[in-house]
Every structure is written in C-alpha cells, then in structure tokens.
Amino acid sequence: MFVLIILISYFAILYTYSYFHGAKNSNETFFRGDRNSPWYLVAFGMIGASLSGITFVSVPGMVMWSDMTYLQTCLGYILGYFIVAFVLLPIFYKNNLTTIYSFLKIRLGDTSYKTGALFFLISKLIGAAARFYVVCLILDRFVFQEFNIPFFVTVPFLMTLIWLYTRNGGIRTLVHTDVIQTFFMLLSLGVILYGVMDVLDFSVMDAYREVVASEHSRIFEFSDLKSPQNFFKQLISGAFIVVVMTGLDQDMMQKNLTCKTLHEAKKDMCTYAFAFTPVNMLFMVLGILLICAFTSKGIAIPEKFDSLLIEAISNGTLGLGAKIFFVIGIVSAAFSSADSSLTALTTTYCVDIKEKSSDVRLRKNTHAMMAVLFSLAVLIFNYFNSTSLIDAIFILCGYTYGPLLGLFTFAIFGRRAVADRFTPYVAMLSPVACFVISQLTLKLFGYKFGYELLLLNGALTFAGLYVFSTQKKSVSVEG
Template sequence: MSRALRICWIALLGSVALCHASVQIEWREAKPEDVPTAALAARPEAPPASMPETFRRPVSCRQNTDKIKRALFVFETDAADAGGTVGYEAELDARGELVGTWKPLPPPSVDGTPAQTYRLTGETVLPMGHQHLLLPARDAAGAPKLLAYHTVTTKWFELGDVPGGAWSAPPVLLPDSDSSFLLCQRDGATSGPCWRARLVRTERFSPINYVVLAVYIACLLIAAAVMMVRSRRQQQSADSYFKGDGKLPWWAVGVSIYAAMFSAISLIAGPAVSYLLNWSYFTVVLSKLLIVPIIAGYYLPFFRRLNLTSAYEYLEARFNLACRLFASAAFSGFMLFRAALVVFLPALAVSEIAAIPLDTTIIGLTVISVLYCISGGIKGIVWGDFYQGIILIASIAVTVAILIAGTDGGWSGFFSIAREHNKFDVFNFSWDLTAPVFWVMLIGGFVSNLNSYTSDQCVLQRFMTTKDERSAVRSILFCIAITFISGPLLYTIGTGLFTYFSSHPERLDVTIAKNDAIFPVFIATGLPPGVGGLLLASIFAATLTTLAANLNATATALTTDFYLRFQREKVSDAKLVAWGKGLTIIGGIIALGLALLFAHADIQSMQETFYKFLGILTSGITGLFLLGMFAPRVGGSAAVLGLIVNYVVCFTLAFCPLPWKPHLMLYGVAGLIACLVTALLASLVWPNRKPTNGWVWTKRA
C-alpha cells in the first residue's frame, strides 16, 4: 500500500521534484548608511545561570515552538568541533519567565549524515517568521552557509551560501523586514562588509489551479443567478425564504448542518492545532456523542412542535421580551464576529498560496457569499451546502493520502515520526485544568457543542426545514456521522503536515507569519497542479457555506425578533423577504469591516480563539434555553440575573489578569454553571409568575 501510494504521488507530481527549497535568498551588497547602528551595537540576551553547561560564545533569542508556546533558545557558536551540544531550549510563560526544563537541541545536520554536518559560527541568531531561527555556519568543507532551524519539527536545513568570501570575524544577522535581513561583519559598534538578503518564494500557484478555482467560482455565480431568477418568478414567500417550506430531505439537511458548523476555522485552523499539539482537541469531536441523546430526545422535538421562525421567540414567550432581544442581539453579534473570522482565514490562505492581496480576497469572498445567500434563501443554502460538503470531504481525503505518501517511508514513516513526537496523544487523564487534557476537552467540548446545537439559530433553523420530526432526527444523526468521518481526517492532516515537513523541512516558508498558514503553505508547495486548485476551492466552499449560513441566520433573527416583533400591522411576505435580504447585505458589510480589522491583528491560533469566544458569547444563551425548558420555577428576572452573572464570569476569566486561570475551553463551562446556579437561587426570591403551559418540556412536549 505504501509503495502504491508513493508511486501515485510521484505520478501526480510529474516532473516536479519532491524536495527543493520553498524559498531562495537573493543577496545584494548593502551600503554602510543602510545598516542600523543601534541594532549592530546590540548584544544578544545573556543566557541564564540555570543552563546545564557554559558555552564559550553563546547566542540566544526567543521564538515560538510547538504546544503553542514560546521558548528561549541558546546556541554555542564557538564549539571546538561539531560533535558537542549545539544548544538548549526552555519554555517561557506569558510574562516571558523561564518555566520549563532545559532540553538539548539536535546538532545542525541535514539528513543526519556526517558529510552534511555544520558548525555554527555567527555572533547572533535571528528569529524569522513564526517558527524559524537563522544562523550562520560552516559545512564539513569549511564553506560558509546560512542554516534555518524549524522550532516545531526540530529540523535543520540549508538556506544557501553566504556571500563575501572569507570573514575575518563571525558574521552578525540583523532584522530588516518580514522577508529580508542583513548579514554584517561587526567591528565594535561599526559595520564591516554587509549584505542585504531577500527571501523569495521559488514556487508559484500553477495556472491549472487558477482554472479549477475559476470554474468553481463561475459555477457558484451561475447557481446564484439561477436561484435568484427562480425566486423572482415564483414570488418566494417568507416561509420558503427562512424555512424552506419544511420540505427538504433529511440527508440534504444533515449535510447542510455539518457544512454550517464546518468552516475555514475547521479546515485551516483545526489541522494547524494538531500540527502544533496532538489529537487532544479531537476529544471535542468525541463529546458530540454526549449531546446526541439530548438533541434528539429533548431539543429537537420541543422546537419542532413550537414551529418558530426564530429560536429566540421562545425566550419571550417563556420569560420576557428583554431575554428575547438580548439573546437575539448576542447571537447576531457572535455570528458577525464568527463570519469575520471565517472570511479572514481563507483570505490568509489565498494570500499565502496565490499571492493575491489579503484585503482584495476578503472583499471578493464576502461579496460572493452575500450574493449566494440572498439569491435563494435557506433552501438555496441547504442545497449549496450539500454539494459543497461533498467537495470538502473528498478534498480532505485526497490531501491525507498525498501528505502520507510524501512523508519519508510512506505509511510506516508517518506512524513512526508521529509516535516519536507523541502526535497521536488523545487521552491525557491528568487533572491539570490549565492544559488541554482529556477531562478539560471533554467537558469544554460538551458545553461548546451544546451551545452550537441547542441555541444556535443556524442549526435550529435547519431543524424546521425537514418535513417532520423523524426526518429532523435523522438529519442530526447523519450530521454527527459525517463529523466522525471528517474529524479524524482533519486531525490526520495536521499530523501529516508535521510528518511531511519533518521529512522535507526545506519546503517550509521561513517567513510564515502565523501558524494558521501552515496548511496553505503545503497547498502552495506540496500539492500537484489541479489538486491544489481543488483544495483551494474546498476552502472557498467551507467559507461560503459557513458565511452564508451565518448571514442568513443573523438576518432571520433580526428580521423576526426586531423588525416583525414591533410591527402592529401584518407585514407582507414580500416585505419580510426584502428585509431579510437587506439585513443580509448589511451583515455582510459589517463582517467585511471586521475581517479587514482581523487581517491586520496578531491572531496566532484561530482554533483556540474561536472556542474561547464561542464559550464566552454563547454559554449564557444556552443557559437561558436550559432554564426555560427544564426549570419552570425560574422567571424572567431570575433568568436575566443569571445571564448577567454568566457574562461577568466569562469576561473576567478571559480578559482580567488572575493568578490562576483554567484552560480557555472551560471559560464557557464556568459561565454556564454560574448562569444556572444564579438563576435557580434567584428564583427562590423572584419565582416565576407566568404560565408555562406548552413552554416547558414534558414527555408530550
């Protein structure tokens, strides 16, 4: 099997070599006035006394590592031979203080062969991008070279020759820009010979990939135009626009729920986390098994029989208008925030892959998504989700096969490298609540999934699009089944990225600015023509489905909870649909503005950022639905008080400097518990006086 996959891999690549540098250096001599005097006179950070040994000429710097941590790196650049300890690293805490034990670094060699060993010679070490360190060295023949060390895979590779011939003193590396640096000889505070290096990508996105992507976008625009024409001819009703007439098949709705919950956050940031960490976040997927009985047995039948357009109509009937408006506004705010994040990630991918400006990509994606969303309402979105969901799963499976085939040793090499670096670790049963251990991820994942599947208008709206309750149950079961197919594949992509770049570290872009760009880097450098275009189309699909779902659900909530709620006269279907489309466009503009802001912000792990804000912003809404359905004693006043305490707890944990904090996956858990306990205690003082017939759960609902 391994041999067959490798043959397929080589056949797909054709004449493209498997191993060549992703970037090359362009050197040009720099003028003395171009050299920053202050940087030249600066000395590296002195190594702490806790180091295991004393180096003759230590150089040090700080850089990101795996486990989403930063570390202090110290290298010996005046070793008598190449066989001694080359250096150490130690983990840093959020304040920059040493907290970890010193770990020895691997010797600078390529492929581990004696003929390709190096001796470090520079006076400085230069952090480059998000995960690399650059150091001058000499090879076994004494020729000056520039080496790169990748802090995640702990691999060395040669970037190229160093110009200038023989150096009378050890060279100094100085920062210049995100993709360039200076190499100088230092004589005190003055500069000797100096060269400016510019790092240039050696690979470009194939024209075939652009053709595949263009065909995909053209098909989307044609589909949107057809749906728009059909909706005008048929004079689309509000029930059809917001609920699809309740006639959609369960299997299409199941794929649509999966696609709505799936996004570029899952496709890009998910593998990036398993690439850096391990499979610990897969426990979040496993926790979905715990919510299936709750959704199928309680929530789904309950809301199906209420037959509401907006889920938040229920909160007014059960509690009061304030709960409805607050929950709807909070949900809409979170959806727009999520939409902005969802747009940013594929824009980052396109920027890395195709060298299209980031802002241009964000604008283009948002415009296409808004047109797609307003053209056919929820019915068009569900069918679009169905076809694009199939493309997503197929692309993920193909990517896994290519990554494993490209790893040294194929399948056996993939498992060997991954096991050596503990990349398959899932079940860490430690009780450390500050780390992503099993219990933290299981409980935090359970609450996160409960938030998404029981209080999210995107999901609840789709429950109403099937013909009956049984079909709705089938749709959610089908969605969970698909998740358990795609989930392991996504985490395998992250592990495959680690094993692939461990085998071919020279294919990494040393200027990569964010870890979330690691998968796009592979798409640009590791995939054959056509396949890269298909995968980029999958990223567009993930963005389109989620963004369209977010905007449509936001428009539905705002139209129903704010516009229609305060109309004294009956509003025509045409006017409701017009309001829904108008709010979709406004929501798209707001999401576009936020995405442009996020594009220039320092966000290192979108996966963790997403789970953090999911817990903070939605756990209180989940608490309201739980109290409404299962706590008849709790009235509107107690519910509002519980909601307030929830947000106080969540925002304190997230943004206040505390001496101890749990892992971010537990922020929403703490907020939900605070909401429930506060509301139940408050109900002892302010019990519910409102009739609850039909608004609390019973066996007959």
C-alpha cells in the same frame, strides 16, 4: 491564473445550482426552506457548514502541540448532538419555531427574547467575520496577490459572491449548496492526503502504520486533571459546546428546522453526529503525515501550528494539484460557514428584532445590509492587522455564548417565572464575573479553564435568573 479560473468556476456551479433551488423568493423559503428539506441532504451538508476555513487550516496543525487529543472533544460532540436531537429539537418543532430565540419569548418574556437574539447577532456577526477574515487572508495570498488585487477589493468581491447565491432562496438554497461544498471539501481533503502520501511514497497501510507509530498519535489523556486535554474535561466540554454552538445557535439550527418532520430532523442530527468525528480524525492524520513529510525532506516545521498545512502548500512540497484543491477546500469551508451565518443573521434580525417575518422587502434590505456589515468588519480587522486582536475576538465570542446556555437552560428546566426586565443585566454581568473567576482561579490555584468556561458562564447566568425570579409557574412548553 488557473487557480482563479477554478475559483470562478466553483462559484458558477454554486450560483447555477442555487438559481434552480431558490427561485421562489419568498420569506417562507428563505427562512424555513418550506419545511421540505430531505434529512440526508441536511445531514451531509452540515459537515461542511460546521468546518470553517480556519478549521480546515488549523486542525492538521493541532497535533503538533496536543497530539490527537482533540478527538476526545469530538467524542463529546456526539453526546452533544444526541442532546440537541432528543431535548432541543422536540421543543423547537412542537412550538413550530422559525428562529430558536422565539422560545425565550414564549417561556421567559419579550425582554429575554430580545436579549438572546441580540447576543446571537453581535457574537455571530463579529465571530463569523473574524473567521472569514482569516480565510480572506489565505485566499489573498494564494490567489489575488498574483493579480495585484488589493485586499479591500477582495473582501467585498467574495462577500458579493455569497450574497448573490443566497439572496433569493436563503436557507433552502444553502441546504443544497452545502451538499456541493461538503463534497468539494472532502474531495480536497482526500486529494491533499493522497499528495502527502505520494511525497512520502506511502501506501494506505504505510500511512496507517506511520500514524500509529507517531509520538503524536496519543488520543486519551487521563492522568492530569489540570490539563486542558484531560479526557473528562474535553468530553463534557465537547458535549456542551455542541449544545450551545449548534443547538442554541440559529446559524447551525436553521437548516435542521427545515426538515419535514421532527423524526427526520432527529435522523439528520444523529447521522451527522457520527460523521463529524471521522472527518476531524482525517484532518489530524493529515497533520501527522505532514510532520513526517517535513522531516523526511529536511524542511523546518513551522512554529505556529496553524501554519503547517499553509507552509506545505506555499513551499511547493505537495505540488500544484494540492494547491488547487487546497484553495477549493478553503473556499468550500469558508463559503459554507459564511453563507449560513449571513442567512441566519438576516433571519434573526427580521423575525426576532423587527418581528416582521412576512416582509419580503425588509428581508432583502436586511440581507444586503448584513453583507455590507460583514465586509466592513473584515476590513476593520485587516486595518488593525493584529493576530492578538483576532484571538481576543474569538475569546470574547466564546464568552457571549454562555448567557445563551443559561437562558435556554432556565427556560427549559426552570419552573420559576423570571423578572424579565433584569435579564439583559444578568446576561451582561455573567461573562464579566466568569472572566474574573477564571483569572482568580489561575492566579490562586494554577487552574486554567478550558472549554469548561462555557459551563461556568451558563451556570452564572442561570443563577442570576434564579435570583430575579418568583415561585409562580409558567406554562410548560416542553417537547
């Protein structure tokens, strides 16, 4: 009961805060935040927006099989954020875009524009719903099962909460509520870390020495080029992951486009770039300390790496306080991710698909419709109740971001005019060809693609667009 009260109180804080920061109820406020957001609030809130509930659970357990090598990818993220700040943001601001996919219309044509927007809508709806589904399962286990509340009630209830505090202010609301959610997420991480150190009777210096001495403290992998943990592969892949899944994702870019000026947007992105890596490092430190706690208590370490933190909370190793803050942390990360996805989906449908950016009624109806579709997708995932299905969905969504990389790369750096009507076929065939190549490479050469699969996918899309293009130069729209 106490945990449920905490959850309801948390939502009450969000709703009250959103009421005073989103009362205008206009499309300019909902889509663009009146282009008046303080850059430092956007930067801080982006930490929570980038860390979904799955990240909160999974990253501590990653050290069980890959040590701390994920930090190599995080270093690549820093490079990626600088590319977004100094290459993409100037273009988006120069063209005064509400959605980033509008740039494809300016440079490539209407069909390419719709293709990019549709790829985002489909992949974001399915991917975000899959992530939210995993979090709903966790909340169902730790909160709602105690009251015999069925899952098909839990999901619409949580989505209704998100819909309520985003329905009027949209992105303007999220810039402010993300600050709250990031604060609670970081507070939860700190409390759980303290709980583990208390169980181990460690001081901060004891914890530091334990982490440094651990066999899981390895960060860099230079020796094996075939390994997915190879430094150069992770560094380059990390940079392109950010370029695609932040810079070419309306969900992640919409908040950044609410800053007053391009200069402030750059400051926001660069500040956030350096904040993201230390936060992920703390999650991995938590993982190493949890392994140490399990070992010292004689508790079997779970086989599945993403069960490490959940198991520590479930078996009471860390106590009630850690359980409460675990729920708060999960909710903070999940809500921050799902609410921005819901807002971005609404924006893209209204602005890009319907091209009615000033229609308030359409925006309200679309926002409600997306919340319903979100809930239905989660319930469908639960109906099949298959971990392999969820894994397949994440892989599929990863493939759908490749064509966006190819489209934007061609639009920004290409100097040829694309045959616009062929773009949908290129965008659909590229992921298929990418999958075939990855399977053949694994079978013939034993090389398994990791994150660099995104680069191959984008390259195939770029090549396809080049084939269906002419020498005619289009108008330059570079920033």
